[in-house]
């Protein structure tokens with residue numbers, strides 16, 4: 001292993017690396033080779049206690065600092081992330097298996113964007129003044145207290161920053177639990193935040209499986225939980241948070257529609273469908289995996305799509321030319337391959353790929369099914385792998401109804417050159433994040449999140465501030481108090 005992927009210790013608490021080997025060992029596997037590249041230990045109850053106690057202790061002093069001071073530290077951390085982009089991208093590639101071609105432009109960089117954006121915003125957070133005759137009310141925007149972030153394995157650095165940056169900007173402390181599949185990158189985020197001047201105890205990382213997440217969520221000292229994960233986990237975490245009337249952000253799964261009308265620029269539409277199905281080997285929550293293509297252009301779409309998929313460079317994720325890497329784990333690859341079998345059994349036409357690739361690691365081919373119908377399992381369930389379902393349609397009314405006929409509502413996209421149709425369709429999508437003639441952009445300036453079962457709350461943008469702070473109203477009377485007796 002040319003890189004030292006073994007972290008100094010499993011957890012980062014109160015400004016320092018902490019180990020407790022009593023915790024269940026978690027092996028970190030490089031999915032391009034199947035080899036073990038590191039080991040961490042799940043947090044024991046003692047480690048969870050240390051993290052919560054440190055966060056609880058450190059938070060009030062942080063909240064008492066000015067927004068300008070808090071923001072400066074976050075922006076400094078953003079600069080360090082960018083300076084170390086190469087090393088962080090290599091680590092992210094080892095952690096997830098995603099190609100360096102992607103990690104070098106999408107992970108530490110988007111984390112840095114969030115730290116820079118919310119760092120800049122920290123100084124602008126204010127309440128308002130409400131005049132009531134000669135009396136008045138003012139509002140104070142206050143932090144929530146101790147926030148818990150729980151991550152998925154597909155974007156470990158980005159998720160650690162998307163949750164940490166707004167939480168810290170608002171004056172909260174954060175305890176972040178990465179996915180047990182990808183425990184490495186969040187530790188680097190913690191290290192860098194402290195190097196940038198973050199006081200100890202404000203950004204802590206603890207490792208572990210669902211039980212550790214659950215221990216954090218149910219602790220009465222925790223005020224907010226932000227989860228990125230699947231809908232079934234979201235249901236459990238939301239229910240546990242409700243027990244303590246805690247604030248929540250839920251970034252959950254999807255089965256998003258992407259509609260390609262007959263007048264669309266077909267190369268752009270195929271580009272959108274490729275980004276929305278095969279980037280990160282299809283392991284992106286907002287992917288447009290139900291691609292509705294107008295019947296008139298379907299065969300052309302499929303043949304050009306196949307030509308472009310032939311150009312995918314599948315191989316060593318560290319090679320900068322590689323554009324399609326392995327799945328994150330053997331398990332995730334097996335789940336996706338099982339869906340391929342289900343698609344075949346249901347009578348969908350396998351138009352491209354469909355098999356495991358014969359090499360070390362957990363690689364499968366980019367896969368396209370055509371002639372998929374709405375009732376097929378591959379059109380209803382989130383696969384979270386490189387499996388695109390192409391469905392035919394004929395008219396706008398019909399396709400909107402079918403696009404919305406799902407429990408999920410994370411994202412949706414439309415490709416058309418008809419301006420009014422584009423906006424009409426976007427307005428009718430039942431989804432939190434919509435795209436016109438593009439797919440899967442996620443700039444920090446724009447709200448990101450889902451409706452229906454795909455989530456609650458929004459990450460990024462000014463909207464995230466609402467989910468990491470609360471308003472206090474202060475009534476001020478200038479005249480006398482009129483009491484009945």
Ligand code: NAD
Nearest residue numbers: 151152153178179209210213214229230233251252253285
């Ligand atoms: P997952 O639901 O299996 O796990 C997510 C996290 O929750 C992990 O850290 C896990 O340890 C933790 N967890 C599990 N049970 C828990 C419990 N009872 N209490 C507290 N924490 C618990 O998801 P995954 O397999 O890691 O990630 C894939 C899923 O995440 C997909 O469904 C995908 O769509 C979704 N996702 C959503 C977004 C988004 O922004 N909406 C982004 C990325 C991934």
